[in-house]
Amino acid sequence: xxxxxxxxxxxxxxYELRRxxxxxxxxxxxxxxxxxxxxxxxxxxxxxxxxxWGMMYLSDVADDLIVNRATVARYAGFVFHELLHRKWTDFxxxxxxxxxxxxxxxxxxxxxENRAVDTALIxxxxxxxxxxxxxxxxxxxxVDWSDPRQYPFVFAVHLRDHAPVxxxxxxxxxxxVQEARIRLNDCGSSHDTLALxxxxxxxLNALPPGQTTNxxxxxxxxxxxDQPGNRSETAQEAxxxxxxxxxxxxxxxxxxxxxxxxxxxxxxxxxxxxxxxQLCAGGSFCREASLGxxxxxxxxxxxxxxxxxxxxxxxxxxxxxMFEDTDTSGFDTNRRSGSLNIGRIARSAxxxxxxxxxxxxxxxxxxxxxxxxxxxxxxxxxxxxxxIQACDALIDTLKSANTAVSVVGFSxxxxxxxxxxxxxxxxxxxxxxxxxxxxxxxxxxxxxxxxMLLTRRETRKVCFVLTDGDGDxxxxxAQCASGANLGITTIGIGIGSANSVDRVYAPNGIKVxxxxxxxxxxxxxxxxxx
Numbered sequence: 001x002x003x004x005x006x007x008x009x010x011x012x013x014x015y016e017l018r019r020x021x022x023x024x025x026x027x028x029x030x031x032x033x034x035x036x037x038x039x040x041x042x043x044x045x046x047x048x049x050x051x052x053w054g055m056m057y058l059s060d061v062a063d064d065l066i067v068n069r070a071t072v073a074r075y076a077g078f079v080f081h082e083l084l085h086r087k088w089t090d091f092x093x094x095x096x097x098x099x100x101x102x103x104x105x106x107x108x109x110x111x112x113e114n115r116a117v118d119t120a121l122i123x124x125x126x127x128x129x130x131x132x133x134x135x136x137x138x139x140x141x142x143v144d145w146s147d148p149r150q151y152p153f154v155f156a157v158h159l160r161d162h163a164p165v166x167x168x169x170x171x172x173x174x175x176x177v178q179e180a181r182i183r184l185n186d187c188g189s190s191h192d193t194l195a196l197x198x199x200x201x202x203x204l205n206a207l208p209p210g211q212t213t214n215x216x217x218x219x220x221x222x223x224x225x226d227q228p229g230n231r232s233e234t235a236q237e238a239x240x241x242x243x244x245x246x247x248x249x250x251x252x253x254x255x256x257x258x259x260x261x262x263x264x265x266x267x268x269x270x271x272x273x274x275x276x277x278q279l280c281a282g283g284s285f286c287r288e289a290s291l292g293x294x295x296x297x298x299x300x301x302x303x304x305x306x307x308x309x310x311x312x313x314x315x316x317x318x319x320x321x322m323f324e325d326t327d328t329s330g331f332d333t334n335r336r337s338g339s340l341n342i343g344r345i346a347r348s349a350x351x352x353x354x355x356x357x358x359x360x361x362x363x364x365x366x367x368x369x370x371x372x373x374x375x376x377x378x379x380x381x382x383x384x385x386x387x388i389q390a391c392d393a394l395i396d397t398l399k400s401a402n403t404a405v406s407v408v409g410f411s412x413x414x415x416x417x418x419x420x421x422x423x424x425x426x427x428x429x430x431x432x433x434x435x436x437x438x439x440x441x442x443x444x445x446x447x448x449x450x451x452m453l454l455t456r457r458e459t460r461k462v463c464f465v466l467t468d469g470d471g472d473x474x475x476x477x478a479q480c481a482s483g484a485n486l487g488i489t490t491i492g493i494g495i496g497s498a499n500s501v502d503r504v505y506a507p508n509g510i511k512v513x514x515x516x517x518x519x520x521x522x523x524x525x526x527x528x529x530x
Contacts, residue, residue: 146255
Protein backbone atom coordinates (compact mmCIF):
# COMPACT_ATOMS: atom_id res chain seq x y z
CA UNK A 1 0.00 0.00 0.00
CA UNK A 2 1.45 3.39 -1.01
CA UNK A 3 1.58 6.46 1.21
CA UNK A 4 -0.99 8.17 -1.02
CA UNK A 5 -3.42 5.31 -0.47
CA UNK A 6 -2.88 5.52 3.28
CA UNK A 7 -3.49 9.27 3.32
CA UNK A 8 -6.80 8.83 1.50
CA UNK A 9 -8.16 6.68 4.31
CA UNK A 10 -9.44 8.01 7.62
CA UNK A 11 -7.82 5.16 9.54
CA UNK A 12 -5.37 2.37 8.82
CA UNK A 13 -4.00 -0.48 10.87
CA UNK A 14 -0.50 -0.49 12.30
CA TYR A 15 0.80 -3.19 9.96
CA GLU A 16 -0.52 -1.20 6.98
CA LEU A 17 1.25 1.91 8.25
CA ARG A 18 4.56 0.06 8.50
CA ARG A 19 4.29 -1.35 5.00
CA UNK A 20 3.25 1.98 3.51
CA UNK A 21 6.03 3.88 5.28
CA UNK A 22 8.66 1.32 4.26
CA UNK A 23 7.51 1.53 0.63
CA UNK A 24 7.42 5.33 0.80
CA UNK A 25 10.94 5.36 2.26
CA UNK A 26 12.41 3.32 -0.57
CA UNK A 27 10.54 5.32 -3.21
CA UNK A 28 11.76 8.56 -1.69
CA UNK A 29 15.38 7.42 -1.52
CA UNK A 30 15.19 6.72 -5.23
CA UNK A 31 13.61 10.13 -5.95
CA UNK A 32 16.28 11.87 -3.86
CA UNK A 33 19.09 10.00 -5.57
CA UNK A 34 20.48 8.48 -2.36
CA UNK A 35 21.31 4.95 -1.34
CA UNK A 36 18.46 2.85 0.08
CA UNK A 37 18.04 2.77 3.84
CA UNK A 38 16.92 0.11 6.27
CA UNK A 39 13.95 0.90 8.51
CA UNK A 40 13.95 -0.43 12.07
CA UNK A 41 10.80 -0.12 14.15
CA UNK A 42 11.55 0.14 17.84
CA UNK A 43 9.58 0.84 20.97
CA UNK A 44 12.71 2.38 22.50
CA UNK A 45 12.80 5.19 19.92
CA UNK A 46 11.34 8.53 21.01
CA UNK A 47 12.81 10.60 18.19
CA UNK A 48 13.22 9.65 14.58
CA UNK A 49 16.84 9.03 13.70
CA UNK A 50 19.23 7.84 11.03
CA UNK A 51 22.91 6.95 11.20
CA UNK A 52 25.73 7.18 8.72
CA TRP A 53 25.21 3.54 7.66
CA GLY A 54 21.66 4.19 6.56
CA MET A 55 19.74 2.61 9.44
CA MET A 56 16.59 4.66 10.07
CA TYR A 57 14.83 4.27 13.42
CA LEU A 58 11.09 4.86 13.79
CA SER A 59 8.72 4.34 16.69
CA ASP A 60 6.99 0.99 16.41
CA VAL A 61 3.25 0.42 16.13
CA ALA A 62 1.23 -2.65 17.06
CA ASP A 63 -0.17 -4.59 14.11
CA ASP A 64 -3.78 -3.98 15.13
CA LEU A 65 -3.45 -0.36 16.24
CA ILE A 66 -5.83 2.04 14.46
CA VAL A 67 -3.80 4.94 13.06
CA ASN A 68 -5.41 8.15 11.82
CA ARG A 69 -4.50 10.16 8.74
CA ALA A 70 -2.64 12.83 10.73
CA THR A 71 -0.31 10.22 12.21
CA VAL A 72 0.40 8.76 8.78
CA ALA A 73 1.33 12.24 7.51
CA ARG A 74 3.51 12.75 10.54
CA TYR A 75 5.46 9.56 9.88
CA ALA A 76 5.90 10.63 6.25
CA GLY A 77 7.37 13.91 7.49
CA PHE A 78 9.73 12.05 9.82
CA VAL A 79 10.97 9.90 6.96
CA PHE A 80 11.55 12.87 4.66
CA HIS A 81 13.42 14.75 7.38
CA GLU A 82 15.73 11.81 8.12
CA LEU A 83 16.40 11.16 4.44
CA LEU A 84 17.53 14.78 4.11
CA HIS A 85 20.17 13.96 6.70
CA ARG A 86 21.11 10.96 4.59
CA LYS A 87 21.48 13.21 1.54
CA TRP A 88 23.32 16.23 2.97
CA THR A 89 24.55 15.68 6.53
CA ASP A 90 28.21 14.86 7.14
CA PHE A 91 28.02 12.66 10.22
CA UNK A 92 31.72 13.23 10.92
CA UNK A 93 31.08 16.93 11.62
CA UNK A 94 30.41 16.66 15.35
CA UNK A 95 31.35 18.31 18.59
CA UNK A 96 30.55 16.05 21.50
CA UNK A 97 30.13 18.87 24.01
CA UNK A 98 26.51 18.12 24.97
CA UNK A 99 24.97 21.59 24.66
CA UNK A 100 26.90 22.48 21.52
CA UNK A 101 26.08 19.10 19.96
CA UNK A 102 22.39 19.70 20.56
CA UNK A 103 22.57 23.22 19.13
CA UNK A 104 24.39 21.88 16.08
CA UNK A 105 21.63 19.33 15.60
CA UNK A 106 19.09 22.15 15.65
CA UNK A 107 21.02 24.24 13.13
CA UNK A 108 21.62 21.23 10.87
CA UNK A 109 17.92 20.37 10.92
CA UNK A 110 16.99 23.88 9.82
CA UNK A 111 19.70 23.92 7.14
CA UNK A 112 18.67 20.66 5.44
CA GLU A 113 14.97 21.53 5.52
CA ASN A 114 15.45 25.07 4.18
CA ARG A 115 17.58 23.64 1.43
CA ALA A 116 14.95 21.05 0.54
CA VAL A 117 12.20 23.67 0.34
CA ASP A 118 14.29 26.25 -1.54
CA THR A 119 15.33 23.73 -4.18
CA ALA A 120 11.85 22.14 -4.42
CA LEU A 121 13.51 18.80 -3.85
CA ILE A 122 10.10 17.16 -4.00
CA UNK A 123 6.90 18.98 -5.03
CA UNK A 124 5.30 19.02 -1.57
CA UNK A 125 8.45 19.51 0.52
CA UNK A 126 7.20 22.74 2.12
CA UNK A 127 3.77 21.51 3.28
CA UNK A 128 5.16 18.18 4.46
CA UNK A 129 7.80 19.80 6.65
CA UNK A 130 5.55 22.66 7.77
CA UNK A 131 2.95 20.24 9.07
CA UNK A 132 5.64 18.43 11.02
CA UNK A 133 6.80 21.69 12.59
CA UNK A 134 3.28 22.62 13.56
CA UNK A 135 3.00 19.38 15.49
CA UNK A 136 6.41 19.85 17.11
CA UNK A 137 5.60 23.31 18.42
CA UNK A 138 2.07 22.36 19.41
CA UNK A 139 3.32 19.51 21.57
CA UNK A 140 5.64 21.86 23.44
CA UNK A 141 2.91 24.12 24.85
CA UNK A 142 3.52 25.46 28.35
CA VAL A 143 7.31 25.37 28.05
CA ASP A 144 9.30 28.29 29.49
CA TRP A 145 11.07 29.47 26.34
CA SER A 146 13.40 31.74 28.33
CA ASP A 147 14.99 28.62 29.84
CA PRO A 148 18.37 27.97 28.14
CA ARG A 149 17.59 24.25 28.08
CA GLN A 150 15.01 25.01 25.39
CA TYR A 151 17.19 27.26 23.20
CA PRO A 152 18.24 24.49 20.78
CA PHE A 153 14.56 23.81 20.08
CA VAL A 154 13.88 27.56 19.78
CA PHE A 155 16.63 27.95 17.17
CA ALA A 156 15.55 24.74 15.38
CA VAL A 157 12.14 26.34 14.79
CA HIS A 158 13.07 30.00 14.22
CA LEU A 159 15.81 29.16 11.71
CA ARG A 160 13.37 27.29 9.48
CA ASP A 161 11.96 29.61 6.82
CA HIS A 162 8.87 27.42 6.41
CA ALA A 163 7.88 27.26 10.10
CA PRO A 164 4.12 28.02 10.21
CA VAL A 165 4.14 28.79 13.95
CA UNK A 166 6.91 29.94 16.24
CA UNK A 167 7.31 30.29 19.96
CA UNK A 168 7.96 33.76 21.50
CA UNK A 169 11.57 34.81 21.94
CA UNK A 170 12.94 35.81 25.32
CA UNK A 171 14.45 39.31 25.52
CA UNK A 172 17.98 39.19 24.13
CA UNK A 173 17.50 36.26 21.75
CA UNK A 174 16.00 38.02 18.74
CA UNK A 175 19.22 39.69 17.49
CA UNK A 176 21.06 36.36 17.78
CA VAL A 177 18.30 34.58 15.88
CA GLN A 178 18.21 37.21 13.13
CA GLU A 179 21.96 37.12 12.61
CA ALA A 180 21.95 33.30 12.70
CA ARG A 181 19.31 33.25 9.94
CA ILE A 182 21.56 35.38 7.74
CA ARG A 183 24.59 33.21 8.45
CA LEU A 184 22.64 30.01 7.84
CA ASN A 185 21.98 31.09 4.26
CA ASP A 186 25.74 31.05 3.67
CA CYS A 187 26.24 27.53 5.02
CA GLY A 188 27.24 24.93 2.47
CA SER A 189 28.09 21.91 4.60
CA SER A 190 27.69 20.31 8.01
CA HIS A 191 31.04 21.80 9.02
CA ASP A 192 29.61 25.24 8.29
CA THR A 193 26.53 24.52 10.41
CA LEU A 194 28.79 23.34 13.23
CA ALA A 195 30.68 26.63 13.05
CA LEU A 196 27.38 28.51 13.17
CA UNK A 197 26.28 26.47 16.20
CA UNK A 198 29.52 27.44 17.95
CA UNK A 199 28.85 31.11 17.14
CA UNK A 200 25.33 30.86 18.58
CA UNK A 201 26.55 29.22 21.78
CA UNK A 202 29.26 31.87 22.14
CA UNK A 203 26.62 34.60 21.86
CA LEU A 204 24.43 32.82 24.38
CA ASN A 205 27.35 32.60 26.78
CA ALA A 206 27.70 36.38 26.55
CA LEU A 207 24.16 36.87 27.89
CA PRO A 208 23.59 37.90 31.53
CA PRO A 209 23.51 34.95 33.94
CA GLY A 210 20.02 35.79 35.26
CA GLN A 211 18.42 33.45 37.78
CA THR A 212 18.09 29.77 37.09
CA THR A 213 14.91 27.91 37.79
CA ASN A 214 13.56 24.48 36.97
CA UNK A 215 9.96 25.65 37.21
CA UNK A 216 8.34 26.50 33.86
CA UNK A 217 6.86 29.94 33.62
CA UNK A 218 4.20 31.15 31.22
CA UNK A 219 4.80 32.93 27.98
CA UNK A 220 3.79 36.33 29.32
CA UNK A 221 6.72 36.62 31.67
CA UNK A 222 5.73 35.14 35.04
CA UNK A 223 8.87 33.11 35.55
CA UNK A 224 8.58 31.03 38.71
CA UNK A 225 11.18 31.81 41.36
CA ASP A 226 12.17 35.27 40.05
CA GLN A 227 11.74 38.24 42.36
CA PRO A 228 10.31 41.37 40.70
CA GLY A 229 13.40 43.40 41.55
CA ASN A 230 15.77 40.87 40.08
CA ARG A 231 13.70 40.53 36.92
CA SER A 232 13.54 44.30 36.45
CA GLU A 233 17.28 44.54 36.95
CA THR A 234 17.93 41.85 34.37
CA ALA A 235 15.53 43.47 31.94
CA GLN A 236 17.34 46.76 32.36
CA GLU A 237 20.61 45.01 31.54
CA ALA A 238 19.01 43.58 28.43
CA UNK A 239 17.81 47.02 27.35
CA UNK A 240 20.93 49.02 28.05
CA UNK A 241 23.85 46.66 28.25
CA UNK A 242 23.91 44.57 25.10
CA UNK A 243 23.69 47.16 22.34
CA UNK A 244 20.22 46.10 21.21
CA UNK A 245 18.54 49.50 21.58
CA UNK A 246 15.35 50.37 23.36
CA UNK A 247 12.79 47.76 24.35
CA UNK A 248 9.07 48.55 23.98
CA UNK A 249 7.39 49.27 27.28
CA UNK A 250 5.00 46.31 26.92
CA UNK A 251 8.00 43.94 26.90
CA UNK A 252 9.71 45.23 30.04
CA UNK A 253 8.35 42.33 32.11
CA UNK A 254 8.82 39.71 29.38
CA UNK A 255 11.12 36.74 30.15
CA UNK A 256 14.77 37.62 29.70
CA UNK A 257 17.24 35.34 27.95
CA UNK A 258 20.16 34.16 30.06
CA UNK A 259 23.35 32.34 29.42
CA UNK A 260 23.26 28.53 29.56
CA UNK A 261 24.96 26.63 32.36
CA UNK A 262 26.75 23.29 31.93
CA UNK A 263 23.70 21.45 33.29
CA UNK A 264 21.19 23.15 31.02
CA UNK A 265 21.32 20.38 28.43
CA UNK A 266 19.46 18.13 30.90
CA UNK A 267 15.75 17.65 30.20
CA UNK A 268 15.81 19.93 27.18
CA UNK A 269 13.13 19.63 24.52
CA UNK A 270 14.73 17.72 21.66
CA UNK A 271 15.24 19.71 18.47
CA UNK A 272 14.41 16.52 16.55
CA UNK A 273 10.83 15.53 15.63
CA UNK A 274 9.38 13.41 18.39
CA UNK A 275 7.77 10.00 18.16
CA UNK A 276 6.08 7.76 20.68
CA UNK A 277 5.73 3.99 20.63
CA GLN A 278 2.16 3.02 19.85
CA LEU A 279 1.16 0.13 22.12
CA CYS A 280 3.56 -2.31 20.49
CA ALA A 281 4.88 -5.39 22.24
CA GLY A 282 8.47 -4.23 22.58
CA GLY A 283 11.88 -4.98 21.15
CA SER A 284 12.66 -3.93 17.60
CA PHE A 285 11.39 -5.12 14.26
CA CYS A 286 13.37 -4.86 11.05
CA ARG A 287 12.71 -7.29 8.25
CA GLU A 288 15.82 -6.33 6.27
CA ALA A 289 18.17 -6.64 9.24
CA SER A 290 16.87 -9.82 10.86
CA LEU A 291 14.87 -11.81 8.30
CA GLY A 292 17.44 -14.22 6.95
CA UNK A 293 17.71 -15.21 3.34
CA UNK A 294 15.58 -18.12 2.14
CA UNK A 295 17.46 -21.32 2.85
CA UNK A 296 19.34 -19.85 5.82
CA UNK A 297 18.94 -23.11 7.76
CA UNK A 298 19.24 -25.41 4.71
CA UNK A 299 22.46 -27.47 4.92
CA UNK A 300 22.07 -28.93 1.43
CA UNK A 301 22.12 -32.53 2.67
CA UNK A 302 19.86 -34.78 4.71
CA UNK A 303 20.91 -34.56 8.35
CA UNK A 304 17.62 -35.18 10.21
CA UNK A 305 16.36 -38.76 10.37
CA UNK A 306 12.60 -38.31 10.48
CA UNK A 307 10.63 -41.06 8.71
CA UNK A 308 7.40 -39.88 7.07
CA UNK A 309 4.45 -39.73 9.44
CA UNK A 310 0.79 -39.50 8.39
CA UNK A 311 -2.19 -38.29 10.35
CA UNK A 312 -5.03 -40.79 10.98
CA UNK A 313 -7.34 -41.15 7.98
CA UNK A 314 -10.45 -40.05 9.87
CA UNK A 315 -8.76 -36.86 11.03
CA UNK A 316 -7.48 -36.18 7.54
CA UNK A 317 -11.01 -36.42 6.16
CA UNK A 318 -12.38 -34.03 8.79
CA UNK A 319 -9.68 -31.45 8.29
CA UNK A 320 -9.94 -31.71 4.54
CA UNK A 321 -13.68 -31.09 4.66
CA MET A 322 -13.23 -28.17 7.02
CA PHE A 323 -10.49 -26.53 4.96
CA GLU A 324 -11.86 -27.25 1.50
CA ASP A 325 -11.27 -24.13 -0.55
CA THR A 326 -14.41 -22.88 -2.32
CA ASP A 327 -12.20 -21.22 -4.92
CA THR A 328 -11.55 -24.68 -6.40
CA SER A 329 -15.21 -25.59 -6.75
CA GLY A 330 -16.48 -26.22 -10.27
CA PHE A 331 -19.27 -27.95 -12.21
CA ASP A 332 -20.68 -31.45 -12.23
CA THR A 333 -21.29 -32.06 -15.96
CA ASN A 334 -23.11 -34.65 -18.06
CA ARG A 335 -26.37 -34.13 -16.20
CA ARG A 336 -30.03 -34.28 -17.39
CA SER A 337 -30.95 -31.07 -15.51
CA GLY A 338 -29.30 -27.88 -14.38
CA SER A 339 -27.83 -25.06 -16.44
CA LEU A 340 -27.14 -25.62 -20.12
CA ASN A 341 -23.59 -26.77 -20.91
CA ILE A 342 -22.73 -24.98 -24.17
CA GLY A 343 -19.83 -27.30 -24.82
CA ARG A 344 -22.13 -30.33 -25.05
CA ILE A 345 -24.77 -28.98 -27.45
CA ALA A 346 -23.30 -31.09 -30.22
CA ARG A 347 -24.42 -34.16 -28.30
CA SER A 348 -28.06 -33.22 -29.02
CA ALA A 349 -27.62 -34.41 -32.59
CA UNK A 350 -27.01 -37.90 -31.29
CA UNK A 351 -30.12 -37.84 -29.13
CA UNK A 352 -28.28 -37.46 -25.82
CA UNK A 353 -30.17 -35.60 -23.12
CA UNK A 354 -27.13 -35.08 -20.84
CA UNK A 355 -26.59 -31.47 -21.87
CA UNK A 356 -26.65 -29.81 -18.47
CA UNK A 357 -24.29 -29.04 -15.61
CA UNK A 358 -24.61 -28.08 -11.95
CA UNK A 359 -22.22 -25.97 -9.90
CA UNK A 360 -20.66 -27.84 -6.98
CA UNK A 361 -19.29 -26.03 -3.92
CA UNK A 362 -17.74 -27.62 -0.87
CA UNK A 363 -18.39 -26.50 2.70
CA UNK A 364 -15.73 -24.45 4.43
CA UNK A 365 -13.79 -21.26 3.80
CA UNK A 366 -10.56 -20.51 2.00
CA UNK A 367 -7.61 -20.72 4.37
CA UNK A 368 -3.89 -20.02 4.72
CA UNK A 369 -1.81 -21.86 7.32
CA UNK A 370 1.74 -20.94 8.30
CA UNK A 371 3.85 -23.41 10.28
CA UNK A 372 6.47 -21.68 12.44
CA UNK A 373 9.18 -24.20 13.34
CA UNK A 374 11.60 -23.72 16.24
CA UNK A 375 15.16 -24.49 15.08
CA UNK A 376 17.01 -23.38 18.21
CA UNK A 377 19.76 -25.59 19.62
CA UNK A 378 17.53 -27.15 22.27
CA UNK A 379 15.42 -28.74 19.51
CA UNK A 380 18.23 -31.04 18.42
CA UNK A 381 17.52 -34.76 18.38
CA UNK A 382 14.10 -36.30 18.98
CA UNK A 383 12.34 -32.94 19.35
CA UNK A 384 13.15 -31.70 15.86
CA UNK A 385 12.44 -35.16 14.39
CA UNK A 386 9.00 -35.19 16.02
CA UNK A 387 8.30 -31.63 14.89
CA ILE A 388 9.21 -32.44 11.30
CA GLN A 389 6.94 -35.47 11.34
CA ALA A 390 4.13 -33.27 12.65
CA CYS A 391 4.87 -30.88 9.78
CA ASP A 392 4.58 -33.83 7.38
CA ALA A 393 1.10 -34.63 8.63
CA LEU A 394 -0.01 -31.01 8.55
CA ILE A 395 1.36 -30.36 5.07
CA ASP A 396 -0.16 -33.49 3.53
CA THR A 397 -3.57 -32.92 5.09
CA LEU A 398 -3.83 -29.22 4.37
CA LYS A 399 -2.48 -29.37 0.84
CA SER A 400 -4.92 -32.14 -0.01
CA ALA A 401 -7.64 -29.66 0.94
CA ASN A 402 -6.15 -27.04 -1.41
CA THR A 403 -5.06 -24.92 1.57
CA ALA A 404 -2.11 -22.55 1.15
CA VAL A 405 0.71 -23.68 3.45
CA SER A 406 4.07 -22.08 4.20
CA VAL A 407 6.83 -23.16 6.60
CA VAL A 408 9.09 -20.64 8.37
CA GLY A 409 12.00 -21.57 10.63
CA PHE A 410 13.49 -19.56 13.45
CA SER A 411 16.21 -19.54 16.06
CA UNK A 412 18.09 -16.26 16.60
CA UNK A 413 17.09 -15.31 13.03
CA UNK A 414 14.02 -16.11 10.94
CA UNK A 415 13.96 -17.62 7.45
CA UNK A 416 11.29 -18.77 5.01
CA UNK A 417 11.77 -22.50 4.44
CA UNK A 418 8.96 -23.01 1.93
CA UNK A 419 6.79 -20.60 0.02
CA UNK A 420 3.03 -20.94 -0.17
CA UNK A 421 2.79 -22.98 -3.36
CA UNK A 422 5.69 -25.42 -3.14
CA UNK A 423 4.84 -29.12 -3.68
CA UNK A 424 4.57 -31.17 -0.49
CA UNK A 425 7.37 -33.57 -1.45
CA UNK A 426 9.83 -30.73 -1.99
CA UNK A 427 8.93 -29.09 1.32
CA UNK A 428 9.34 -32.35 3.26
CA UNK A 429 12.74 -32.90 1.67
CA UNK A 430 13.83 -29.41 2.76
CA UNK A 431 12.72 -30.08 6.33
CA UNK A 432 15.20 -32.95 6.62
CA UNK A 433 18.11 -30.75 5.58
CA UNK A 434 17.64 -28.11 8.30
CA UNK A 435 20.33 -27.16 10.77
CA UNK A 436 19.49 -26.60 14.45
CA UNK A 437 21.38 -23.97 16.46
CA UNK A 438 21.14 -20.65 18.29
CA UNK A 439 18.61 -19.07 20.63
CA UNK A 440 14.83 -18.68 20.65
CA UNK A 441 13.79 -15.35 19.10
CA UNK A 442 10.14 -16.39 19.06
CA UNK A 443 8.54 -12.94 19.25
CA UNK A 444 10.35 -11.69 16.17
CA UNK A 445 9.56 -14.89 14.27
CA UNK A 446 5.88 -14.70 15.22
CA UNK A 447 5.68 -11.13 14.01
CA UNK A 448 7.19 -12.13 10.67
CA UNK A 449 4.69 -15.00 10.45
CA UNK A 450 1.73 -12.72 11.16
CA UNK A 451 3.06 -10.20 8.66
CA MET A 452 3.17 -12.91 6.00
CA LEU A 453 -0.36 -14.06 6.81
CA LEU A 454 -1.71 -10.52 6.67
CA THR A 455 -0.66 -10.29 3.03
CA ARG A 456 -2.83 -13.28 2.14
CA ARG A 457 -6.29 -12.90 0.62
CA GLU A 458 -7.73 -15.99 2.37
CA THR A 459 -10.52 -15.55 4.89
CA ARG A 460 -9.13 -17.88 7.56
CA LYS A 461 -5.52 -17.41 8.69
CA VAL A 462 -3.84 -19.80 11.11
CA CYS A 463 -0.29 -19.86 12.51
CA PHE A 464 1.13 -23.00 14.14
CA VAL A 465 4.18 -22.55 16.39
CA LEU A 466 6.10 -25.76 17.13
CA THR A 467 8.58 -25.01 19.91
CA ASP A 468 10.17 -26.48 23.03
CA GLY A 469 10.95 -23.27 24.86
CA ASP A 470 10.08 -19.71 25.77
CA GLY A 471 11.76 -16.58 24.48
CA ASP A 472 10.14 -13.17 24.88
CA UNK A 473 7.04 -14.31 26.74
CA UNK A 474 5.39 -10.91 27.23
CA UNK A 475 5.96 -9.86 23.64
CA UNK A 476 4.68 -13.18 22.26
CA UNK A 477 1.49 -12.93 24.29
CA ALA A 478 0.92 -9.36 23.09
CA GLN A 479 1.59 -10.38 19.48
CA CYS A 480 -0.89 -13.26 19.73
CA ALA A 481 -3.54 -10.83 20.98
CA SER A 482 -2.74 -8.36 18.20
CA GLY A 483 -2.97 -11.11 15.60
CA ALA A 484 -6.28 -12.32 17.02
CA ASN A 485 -7.73 -8.81 16.59
CA LEU A 486 -6.81 -9.05 12.92
CA GLY A 487 -8.31 -12.51 12.41
CA ILE A 488 -5.17 -14.64 12.87
CA THR A 489 -5.42 -17.71 15.09
CA THR A 490 -2.07 -18.56 16.67
CA ILE A 491 -1.68 -22.12 17.99
CA GLY A 492 1.31 -22.98 20.17
CA ILE A 493 2.38 -26.63 20.36
CA GLY A 494 4.89 -27.24 23.14
CA ILE A 495 7.22 -30.19 22.59
CA GLY A 496 8.24 -31.63 25.93
CA SER A 497 7.23 -30.28 29.31
CA ALA A 498 9.92 -27.70 30.06
CA ASN A 499 8.01 -24.70 28.77
CA SER A 500 4.83 -22.70 29.32
CA VAL A 501 3.46 -22.84 25.78
CA ASP A 502 -0.02 -23.65 27.08
CA ARG A 503 -0.01 -20.36 29.01
CA VAL A 504 1.87 -18.17 26.51
CA TYR A 505 -0.39 -19.13 23.59
CA ALA A 506 -3.61 -19.43 25.63
CA PRO A 507 -6.32 -20.31 24.80
CA ASN A 508 -4.67 -22.12 21.86
CA GLY A 509 -1.56 -23.42 23.59
CA ILE A 510 -1.00 -27.12 24.23
CA LYS A 511 1.82 -29.46 25.25
CA VAL A 512 2.56 -32.85 23.72
CA UNK A 513 4.94 -35.41 25.17
CA UNK A 514 5.23 -38.14 22.56
CA UNK A 515 5.17 -38.59 18.80
CA UNK A 516 2.07 -40.76 18.78
CA UNK A 517 -0.10 -37.88 19.94
CA UNK A 518 1.70 -34.99 18.27
CA UNK A 519 0.03 -34.98 14.85
CA UNK A 520 -3.39 -35.91 16.21
CA UNK A 521 -3.31 -33.23 18.90
CA UNK A 522 -2.05 -30.63 16.42
CA UNK A 523 -4.83 -31.32 13.95
CA UNK A 524 -7.45 -31.45 16.70
CA UNK A 525 -6.38 -28.04 17.92
CA UNK A 526 -6.55 -26.76 14.37
CA UNK A 527 -10.11 -28.04 14.11
CA UNK A 528 -11.13 -26.30 17.34
CA UNK A 529 -9.49 -23.03 16.32
CA UNK A 530 -11.15 -23.09 12.93
